[in-house]
Amino acid sequence: MTLPCTSPAPLRFGANYVPSAGWFYSWLDPSADAFRRDFEDLAGIGLDHVRVFPIWPWIQPNRTLIRQRGIDDLLGLIDVAAEFGLSVAVDLLQGHLSSFDFLPSWVLTWHRRSVFTDPAVRDGVAAYVDTLTRAVATRDNVFAVTLGNEVDNLWPANPTAPEESARWAAELVGVARAAAPRLLSLHSLYDAAWYDPGHPFHPADSVDLGDLTTVHSWVFNGVSALDGPLGPATVSHADYLVELAAATSLDPARPVWLQEVGAPRPDVPEADAAEFVRRTLATVTANPALWGVTWWCSHDLDRALADFPEREYDLGLFTVDHRAKPAARELAAAVRERPAAGGRPALVCGVDLRSEPDRRADVAPGSAFHAEWVRLRQAGPLAVVSASRAADSAYLAARGIDAVLTQA
Template structure:
């Protein structure tokens, strides 16, 4: 599949990360097709066009030499049920990490402990896994993408790696998946420390240079919600800020960005504030010409019968466990028609002294609450604004629709910091 450009007139993708209402991801151990069918009907009913699904790696490949056909068949069943509901599917391959838990097979743990990024044998096993699962899901016409995994950088530091190693690891597995299914989008997915943490061994270029398009995960519990409150500009523009950072960092000025995860987590966003948070966030990020699509986290709440999850994980769903749409679902549904329409916008650019592509050690200078971030939020309050790393050529700016630039130091924030 040829990756779309930011000026592609095709409608944007709007979907949900599928968290089963019965049994969370443990439901893969005992798949109930009727329960899945009901869940997917909820999502189709509010106008979504796709789901992102998460087979769990150690249950598919419990031994380096064994990939369970039953597990692959169950995955294909879920994909087929999505097709019945009129939903396309993106498949995450390496889980990996989900909702604060790491899921790793026994052959990389205990007496066999070895890094999933560094160990030669583990990487060989992963290549087999990625190739086998990708080939299988590519047989279904409603599958449009595979992602290496859900925030694989959460597996560090328990799994040793360096920036060079993690980049090589991702390039190797993306190439494996692409060879197995050239017609699919193949992606690499990381949480936002890749953009914000100076010493993190997964760097911005892993997001913006590897795979067919960039993906970002916007979570306001990273500290941004404490800057100006649950409905302040810093909070409701954070998704737009991450999309813009990814677009600005890419060497291809037309590389699209998929907002692959975003949610309204308690207590950062109160239950009575979720509706407004959804509307304001989507209005802001929907104005970004780099945006390719939005996938909400997540489809359904987590039952309180399941124990030991962080408290915020239980209430992130668009639907309750008994299939009632929540205010966030209704707000998302109302935003879909406008959000689907791609935009081509000319906008001013805010010049950033930090070039994340070449200076990842300076990531703290663009993290939430930094001087640059505060200046961008202030500039964004007047309308859409691009991020322009210093030294970008006029041709690149023109490709990104940037008309005129302003140094960040010339913008003086006037908004009140909620931490003061």
């Protein structure tokens, strides 16, 4: 499908939904009343959508068995979200969540085979994507399905190569589109796809596959080590990823969804969290390519649950007992107004991420190009443009670029 893009357009603001009671284990014993308490929190600060994460092996425990009860539980949650005016994006393959991988037994142990390359597994996954997408499309408040949460985190335990990865994602996006043409069908990757030269999922996958581009901005990838929790590299990282994505797309009007961004400790100490949120949102919401922001995450993780990385416990906008945290107040303030978008310069990038994925380190945080972009970005909005399109006046105008700069 084609997604119209006008600039500036109203931004979408939402949260990645982490249930306050029982984390994602709550899918084993779902409670509509618990969902209502959580969604009341989110609607109360002006959010318009949630991204939700059904657990794949609990719905498809066998390659040829897709549980209707699991689908009904998901539909029940979607219906509760509608009660609060929240639209819903559904991630299909979980897959990977908060340092845990949830894979069905039919791809593990004696049955170990790659999710990305084994033909029988791919047939099973395609059936799951088709069935779940058709089911959620029956609800008017569902607007998107994503293949899964950072599916590239499942590598290298599931061996794949770039061509296989791209083929896998393209096939499944096609399955989702055929099942529900009115929904956005999306492909979601974490930022190794942009920064790691050896990663088997490439930047082109992000910008060519699916109906818009998604990026996940996490400052614990090394950015915060450059200049601390409130330094210019840290608070502009989300904007930098949006720009890399916009510059890599062949379509100058392709929107970019900041599908995950958060304030993780210890990279962002509690005392700095509100200011980090304020500065990050002020920077990225001025970007004309931005479609929306979905904060990670809605609610903290109950510390009664063991074995999570320390930073996972306190990422919520709300505590487990429904108290709004400073991040929630800052996000609520950002919902009310998008900064005016005007012309902006662009910094020419000598790396073509489409054709030179082996040079991804040259744009990674701490690289010379990144350092120059961060330096110049402090003076105001700054685009990224590839060298091959730096003289294309129609392309530059379409992206709101009025001057071209080169690295000092």
